[in-house]
Amino acid sequence: PGCHVEVIAGWIQGEADAGYATRAQYLDTLEDLIAALPARIAGSNVTHGKFVIGSIVPEVWEPGNPSYSAAAAAINAAQADAARRGGGNVVYTPGSFNSADILHYEPASVVRETGT
Secondary structure, three states, X not given: OOOOXXXXXXXXXXXXXXXXXXXXXXXXXXXXXXHHHHHHHHHHHEEEEEEEEEOOOHHHOOOOOOOOOHHHHHHHHHHHHHHHHOOOOEEEEOOOOOOOOOOOOOHHHHHHHHOO
């Protein structure tokens, strides 16, 4: 009683869902997670929370890239949709290209992009 809990959660995921969930299905599931997570972490004392979404790597969702996937682009679009619909409590940050592989971020860019 009387305490204030602010939850800030980060989400960098989605590649594995490409091809298994539509944009609408992924968005519904992600919004359910965003709504439920603060209370699951901190209980009923949660008064505010922020949810930061780091996009899946752009190599798979930007048209013109050799690794482009329409399914991955749909997941990325759903992540951006969640931020637009999140009422200011959900932030979407597009990722940075990775020269080493097409699945993982360049480590320095993750910290810079997400502001952590």
